[in-house]
Amino acid sequence: MNYQMLLTQMLEATLMTLRIFFVTLIFSLPLGLLVAKGRMTKIKVINLPVKLYILLMRGTPLMLQLLFFFYAFKPLFGIQLDRVLAAEVAFVLNYAAYFAEIFRGGIEGIPRGQHEAAKVLGFTRRQTFFRIILPQVVKHIIPPMGNEFITLVKDTSLAQVIGIVELLKITSNWVSSAVDMTPLVIAGAFYLIMNGIVTRCFTVAENRLGYYR
Numbered sequence: 001m002n003y004q005m006l007l008t009q010m011l012e013a014t015l016m017t018l019r020i021f022f023v024t025l026i027f028s029l030p031l032g033l034l035v036a037k038g039r040m041t042k043i044k045v046i047n048l049p050v051k052l053y054i055l056l057m058r059g060t061p062l063m064l065q066l067l068f069f070f071y072a073f074k075p076l077f078g079i080q081l082d083r084v085l086a087a088e089v090a091f092v093l094n095y096a097a098y099f100a101e102i103f104r105g106g107i108e109g110i111p112r113g114q115h116e117a118a119k120v121l122g123f124t125r126r127q128t129f130f131r132i133i134l135p136q137v138v139k140h141i142i143p144p145m146g147n148e149f150i151t152l153v154k155d156t157s158l159a160q161v162i163g164i165v166e167l168l169k170i171t172s173n174w175v176s177s178a179v180d181m182t183p184l185v186i187a188g189a190f191y192l193i194m195n196g197i198v199t200r201c202f203t204v205a206e207n208r209l210g211y212y213r
Helices: 003-040 044-059 062-077 083-108 112-120 125-162 167-178 182-208
Strands: none
Touching: 003 044, 003 083, 003 125, 003 167, 003 182, 044 083, 062 083, 062 125, 083 125, 112 125, 125 167, 125 182, 167 182
């Protein structure tokens, strides 16, 4: 087995894994916050579609959503999405639904009295949310968010179902061609390193936000 070529290809594939990971976070986090607000509103014309969206995204497998956005988009809407774009759209919409429920739980966990106190002090609703409520929500949702980030690192491997060459795709190709388990060990190390970095970042963030205890 040519280990230099193996490592080179795995590093290149890891870049695709990281791209999906970061694109998903950049777009799904703000979208998730927006969806959470829509989920919490009492306006039914907003609330009901948001509930349906969350149900669809959380109630169907991510793999099925990947296949839908790549294969079913053109027959239904006449648009053929690029493989990577289809994967990114599926991941963003899927994880935004999960993040929305985490945000909602965090927001609803803040005592109502804080909203009323901010109103008495003359804060607008926007100022109350971004200056008082959101910082506390961030502290409360760090553990579940950490779990979702770690899951996302592993879920990027599902992108191979629509032909994207990411870390696990390269690994499986080498294992099947060389009949050698070494690529699996290396891939496992890559995933452990990535999730180790994610875990460390969340530990630091949790310590920094310790003043909310």
